[in-house]
Amino acid sequence: MKTTDRIKTPFRTGILSVVKHDYMAKGVASNPRFQLVCVADDNDRPDWTHQRNQLFADEFEIPYLQDVSEAFNKYDLDAVVVSTEAERHCDLAVRAAEAGLHLFVDKPLSTRIEECDRLTDAIDANGVSCLVWNRNYLPALIQAREVEESGKLGKISAIHCDFYFSKDAGPPLGSRKPGDPPIDWMERQLEAHVDGSDGGVGNKPMGELQVEGIYPLAYIRLLTGGARVKRVFARTATHFHQAHADNGVDDIATVTLEMENGIVASLCIGRICAAAHPDLGEIKLHIVGDEGSMVISESRPEVGFYYRDQPPNEFKHQRIAEENGYLLAENFARSIDGDEDLTLDAHAARDICATVLAALESSKTGKVVGVQNKEK
């Protein structure tokens, strides 16, 4: 366990919208290196946006401004947390970078590679740090990284990730009656906010690969020493949820990844419905080295609970000792200090976005697709 450098003045941090989950903002708030000072968003956002932002501001007893520029000018910020709809991440982050602020941006970085490039250019031009939300500091991932760094596995030749969230996403596929209108994506995401399954919030529908793919792809990148994906072959389909079918996006996908250094990798990902697993889902990493190999369950450590009248949708195994949000904030602070590399910076997240887009193209064409990584 690392000691937090509490002697240093906390970074004054603004929350640029908190319309999705509030895990990022709360992760930052839990770390003494940061002080939340305001919430801000653009004035022209819909009412539900302002309501959620105001709610969070009230909880932390900080002001909510419907003017991002005013927040930059008035509150002497050092950093911002950007947790808007996915299609707005980069725009707000670019504006903050141009104001010289360090960035902690929600996933996925964007739905468009041009937006990712605009952000990485702004980061480079303004010399700021930009961490993208990920799960690399879950206890099992820390363990996997320690084993990999110990050299016990030798040279990594293959890595496979199974990443299934056993959550529902509205009515099951096939439940729409003749004459019923298709499910509106945004309306569905707003409903989903209650149970936290609104990872795809935004006007543009996103499939499971696009919403969650960054997590396993960041694991693969972490455990292969930053190796990048060169080519992909992918299949996607909609098997479970009416909302995904109505909006033409996947809820399950398989991707073969051909990577730098001759590494072969694969990803199976899906939102496979709540009935398909007793917990959050089957999430595993299989790592093959030339001296050793490893199978990691992402959920461990956990505690099992079984009791009379247990709600059917309650996870029976609860994760424990999970400090991912706090540790990401610590990594962010140390990066701003210049003492530590980010576990997932915007450049890496940009290349992951390119991998996801290549996979989606492959699934449409049935062909192998090269990944448009950005030159280092």
Place this chain on the structure above:
Amino acid sequence: MTSKWMKTLAFQLKDYGDDFRAAASRIREVEVVDIDSSPDVVVSDDNEETFGGKPVLLVGSSPKMQNIPSGKIFPAFPGRFSPQAMAIRESVDTGNLGKPALLRMHVWGTVSDPVNESAKIGAVDLALWLVGEEADAVFLSGNSNAECVHLGFASGAMAMLDFTSALPEGDGYHSLNLIGSRGAAYADDHRNRNLLFDGGSPAATAPAFQGAYIQPMLEDFVRAVTEGRSSNKACEEYRKAEKIIRSARP
């Protein structure tokens, strides 16, 4: 006392002969005899022999094309008869899992007990058998230590299998997950391990059930012969899996 179902069976196997004999001893309808005593049926790993036209369960090697028309050479599918695969297939057949959506398999062997071509063909066959369709897209990728076989199906189902023989000396690893539209099944060596403390970090050891496939596989073979089934369908299914392993190159 013998019945009309009774078959004399002989083994001609280089490996696992004791396990096969032990499994056969549990089957009431089978009497194990010597290979030279004109058995009714034969279990062999030799794909050159035809055993005088007697029905043969061919284990671990590819049926020769010239021998297939007889309809008597039955390729073995050990994977289909593993306890986990049978349980999953039963759940698929009852509809509990719904329509197959994604099949995921990890098959890892060691340097001294590698995942050979026969095992890979068996794994692909198992995927095709559980999904219940022919693959309409195949992509194979790999390096000297690892391979991925990626299959797509017209229904939208998909399968991803990976193989390696790079594990250090000791146990292999096998994992089979099938996700359907109504539910999922997870059969994973990771789940089925117990801890052995003998100093340092504990070892994860598994109860032995690797040979559990043999008895139901032999029973199915004997039943097929007794019912007069031709082996042509089984050979065709074997060929489909074999073709994927042998021809799928990016």
